Amino acid sequence: MQINVERHQARRAALNARLPAGLLILPTARVKNRSNDSDYSYRFDSSFHYLTGFGEPEAVLVQVLGDQPRSILFCLPKNELREIWDGFLFGPAAAQAQFGFDEAYPIDQLDARLAELMAGQPRLYFPIGADEKWDQRILDLVNVVKSRARLGLSAPTEFVDVRAAINEMRLFKDPHELAIMREAGRISAEAHLRAMQAARPGQFEYEVEAELLYHFYKNGSRYPAYGSIVAAGANATCLHYHENNCRLRDGDLLLIDAGCELHGYAADITRTFPVSGRFSGPQKDVYQLVLAAMQASFDQVRPGVPRIAYHDAAVRTLTQGLIDLGVLHGSVDGLIESEAYKQFYMHGTGHWLGLDVHDVGEYKIDGESRRFEPGMVLTVEPGLYFRPPLADSPAHYVRNIPEHFLHLGVRIEDDLVVTADGHDNLTTLAPKTVADIEAAMAR
Ligand code: GLY
Ligand code: MN
Numbered sequence: 108m109q110i111n112v113e114r115h116q117a118r119r120a121a122l123n124a125r126l127p128a129g130l131l132i133l134p135t136a137r138v139k140n141r142s143n144d145s146d147y148s149y150r151f152d153s154s155f156h157y158l159t160g161f162g163e164p165e166a167v168l169v170q171v172l173g174d175q176p177r178s179i180l181f182c183l184p185k186n187e188l189r190e191i192w193d194g195f196l197f198g199p200a201a202a203q204a205q206f207g208f209d210e211a212y213p214i215d216q217l218d219a220r221l222a223e224l225m226a227g228q229p230r231l232y233f234p235i236g237a238d239e240k241w242d243q244r245i246l247d248l249v250n251v252v253k254s255r256a257r258l259g260l261s262a263p264t265e266f267v268d269v270r271a272a273i274n275e276m277r278l279f280k281d282p283h284e285l286a287i288m289r290e291a292g293r294i295s296a297e298a299h300l301r302a303m304q305a306a307r308p309g310q311f312e313y314e315v316e317a318e319l320l321y322h323f324y325k326n327g328s329r330y331p332a333y334g335s336i337v338a339a340g341a342n343a344t345c346l347h348y349h350e351n352n353c354r355l356r357d358g359d360l361l362l363i364d365a366g367c368e369l370h371g372y373a374a375d376i377t378r379t380f381p382v383s384g385r386f387s388g389p390q391k392d393v394y395q396l397v398l399a400a401m402q403a404s405f406d407q408v409r410p411g412v413p414r415i416a417y418h419d420a421a422v423r424t425l426t427q428g429l430i431d432l433g434v435l436h437g438s439v440d441g442l443i444e445s446e447a448y449k450q451f452y453m454h455g456t457g458h459w460l461g462l463d464v465h466d467v468g469e470y471k472i473d474g475e476s477r478r479f480e481p482g483m484v485l486t487v488e489p490g491l492y493f494r495p496p497l498a499d500s501p502a503h504y505v506r507n508i509p510e511h512f513l514h515l516g517v518r519i520e521d522d523l524v525v526t527a528d529g530h531d532n533l534t535t536l537a538p539k540t541v542a543d544i545e546a547a548m549a550r
């Protein structure tokens with residue numbers, strides 16, 4: 108994708124405007140080893156990328172915050188041998204010019220220059236506690252500055268976790284980010300449709316996973332945003348099932364939770380459909396109930412509504428439905444109060460979505476659920492899971508779950524952006540009603 112210098116410069120300026128004077132230090136992510144001398148595919152740190160657009164490992168953003176702000180990049184130097192083996196590196200000079208930094212230096216100058224940059228600064232901003240080695244390195248440098256105090260320059264005395272300010276900015280997506288997320292949603296929804304149409308009894312779950320990944324790659328997404336969950340039958344009652352190595356049986360439901368990452372941004376979609384192409388009666392009952400809960404949640408996603416309302420709406424709809432299906436017994440209010448529904452619905456109804464699949468941003472402000480505002484992007488993902496209770500399950504658990512519901516797991520997940528007057532659904536292309544799923548799978 109084209110590097111847009113102004114966009115990242117504007118974000119750095121906005122961060123400067125939010126924070127009292129000081130020195131910001133933000134390293135990107137480390138390379139992670141997979142085995143022997145092979146590493147995992149490199150993924151930059153999301154906040155580092157948000158502020159710089161720079162994708163190489165071993166890089167650090169340093170910003171002098173205040174009236175005369177400066178953005179400084181530390182990165183790997185040009186190195187012919189390394190580039191022959193591992194690929195192109197910008198090097199400081201080209202990185203400075205192409206990414207719009209005021210200064211750039213080789214990463215091996217970081218400690219020496221940081222000690223100079225820290226001197227005289229009142230406070231340091233960095234992701235405190237995110238990485239022990241960085242914590243230690245930065246505190247060691249503060250001590251170096253302290254040891255030079257007789258030269259007349261004081262060391263910073265305040266240490267601020269800079270993530271709070273960056274996270275708050277990242278929570279509100281700008282039009283450029285929304286355009287990417289719309290595209291990530293479209294590609295991912297199409298991949299779900301493809302998987303639905305390809306799934307057959309007798310296949311392995313990983314064969315269906317291959318259909319998803321093929322569509323992601325084919326459309327320019329180089330990675331899934333998280334490990335794809337392709338869970339047939341009872342596997343769907345494990346929320347983070349990831350083996351994906353069982354056979355699809357005729358009569359099973361197949362739950363797929365998968366989304367692509369596009370230019371760093373995640374999509375996160377779940378669909379649940381019958382391997383045979385036709386829902387059984389009990390499967391349809393559970394499915395329609397989860398879909399109704401999703402609709403009840405959607406109704407709460409608009410500006411001004413506290414975020415928790417969409418979870419409460421899902422819980423209320425699911426609890427009433429479980430009573431209607433003869434699974435739970437009692438009053439809706441009583442069953443919500445006692446949390447009896449958690450036997451069947453034990454997770455939240457969604458999360459912020461962005462550069463991270465579980466994206467950053469506070470869910471509460473001063474202890475109160477924060478209200479939706481335009482530009483926030485979130486998932487809505489109600490579900491129901493019917494696991495047979497164990498001998499040592501909590502005493503209040505329903506033991507006589509109707510046989511025809513046992514081992515069913517259904518979740519449906521879409522990605523919404525809050526707009527001025529409601530919301531927009533980024534993932535509608537993946538069929539969702541019983542009729543649409545059965546039509547898409549008709550063979
Ligand atoms: N795929 C993880 C989630 O839905 O939150
Ligand atoms: Mn998901």
Ligand code: MN
Pocket residue numbers: 375457458486488520
């Ligand atoms: Mn999710």
